[in-house]
Amino acid sequence: MVWTGSRRTVLMTAGLSLLAGCGGEGEGERSLFTGEQGVGEKVLAVKIDNVPAARPQTGLDKADIVYVEQVEAGLTRLLAVFASRFPATVGPVRSVRESDLELLRQFDHPALAYSGVQSRLLPKVESAPLTALTPGRLSDGYVREPDRSAPHNLYLRAARAERAASDVSAPRDIGFRFGSAPSGGRQAEERTVRYPAARVSFSWSEGKRRWLVSMDGKPARTSGGGRLAAATVVVQYVKIRSSRYGDRSGGVSPYTETVGAGRALVLRDGKEYDARWRRGKPSDGTSFTDDDGRRLPFARGPVWVALAPAD
Template structure:
C-alpha cells in the first residue's frame, strides 16, 4: 500500500510540475530542490514549541519551513516547528510531546524530534515510533539550556547544532506539499481566524510584504531573533479532534488530532482563499492538497503554517 500510494503520488506530482513548476524541498527563497523518489526522504528536525503567553516571543520560529499549530489540554495551543532548509542557532521555548505528534511526523520518514519530555504513559509510544526522540535526558549535554529571563517551564531552549540531526532540503519532497505559481480561482481574502477553546490564531494579508502576519490570542506574533512571524501560505486543515487516553497532571484530557484520513481545508496564499481537500491515506503517506476538481493545489514559496481546526 505504501509503495503503491507513493508511486502514484510521484507520477501525479511530476505531471503537475512539468514544465512550469519544480517541487521545492524547502520553503525559503534559496532556490528549488529536485524531488526525491520513494525511500529517499532525508531527515527533518521537529521541535515542540511552547505557545502560552509567558513563552512568547519565541526564538527560531521564523526559520522553520513548516509550523504546525495543534490543540492541547484545556483548549490551549502548542506549535511544532519543522526544519529542513535551514536550522537557527537557538529554538524555543521547548515543551513536551503529544500523541498527535507521533502520527503527524511519520510522513517525514525518520525525523528527529526535540521535546522537553512527555507523560510516563506516552513514553512507550515515543520509543516505538519511527523517529529519533531527543529530550534533555537523551540529548548531548550541551543541547538544551535554561534561560534566565523567564520562569520555568517556559525557559527551556535548544541548540539544534548539538543534536547533529543534519536536516536536508529534500526532506519535504514526499510530504505532499507542492510549491508553485498562484493557481486560477480562489476568492479575495485578507483576514482569517481559527479559534480553539482557549486559543486564537489570526492571519492578516500584507500585500506589500507578500506574507500573512500572524497574531496569537490577539497579539502580533514576533520572534526574538527574526522579527514578525510572516508565512507565505496558511493552511487551515479541518480534522477530527477527539479525546485520547492521556491526561495532564491536572486531569485535563490530551486531545488527539487525526491527521490520517481526508477532509476539507482552506489554503490562504497571495491574498486569496482556496477551498481544498486534504488526503493522507496512511501514516507513512504525505498529506496532499487538491482543488475541488482534484487538481494539486500549490503553495506559495515561503514558510507554511498548518493549523489543525476542529472539523
C-alpha cells in the same frame, strides 16, 4: 535507519520531478517543504510552547513548516519542522503528545526535540520511527534562559541537535506542491482560526507578500523582534477527540486525527481557496486539492498549517 547520500539523491530526484510541473524547471534544487532553494539533509521537528508566557518564541522564523495543534484546556502548541535552515536556538521546548507521532510519520524518520512526556505514553514514543532528542539524551543541546521562568525557559541548540541526529531521514515528498497561483479563489485580508481557549490569525500584507501571524489578538514576533509570517497558510479541518493520556492536573490530552480526509482552506497571495485534504495512511503525505481533484499549488516560502477543529 541510517541516512546515506544515495538515499537522499533518490528522494531529491523524485521531488524535483514533481516540482518541475509546478514551474520549477531550471531553478536548481528546491525544498519539498517550501518550494524555495535550499533543501537540507535532515528533518528536525521541535515541540514549542505557545502560551502567552512562552512568547515571543525563538527560531520559528527559520522553520520550513509550523503546525498549530490543540492541547489541554483548549490551548495550542506548535510543532516546527526544520530542514533547509537551522536557527542557533529554538524554543521554548515543551512536551510531546500522541498526535505528534501520527503527524510526523509522513516525514519518514525525523528527529524530534521535546522535553517531557506522559509516563504511559513514553513506550509509544520510544517505539515510534523517529529519533528522540530530549534533554536527558542531549544534555549539551539545551540551555535554560535565566530571564524566563520555568517551564517556559528551555531552548534547543539546533546545530547541536542536527549533529546528533545522525540516523534521521532527508526531506521527502509530504504532499505539498508549489507554483503559480491558481485561478479563482476569494479575496481575503484575514483569517482567524479559533480553538476553545486560543486563537491564531493570519493577515495578508501586500507589501511583504506574506500572511502575518497573530496569537490571541497580538502580533506574533520572534525574540529578535521580527514578525512571524507565512507564504502559505493551510487551515486543515480535522477531528479532535480525547486521547487515553492526560497531564498532571488531570486534564485529558486531545488527539488530533491527521490521517483521513476533510475540508481545508489554502491561503496564498491575498486569496483563500476551498480545498479538500486527504492522507490515506500514516506513512503517506497529505494532499490538498480543489473540487475537481487537482492539486492546489502553494506559494513558495514558509508554510503554516493550523489543525483546526472540524466541528
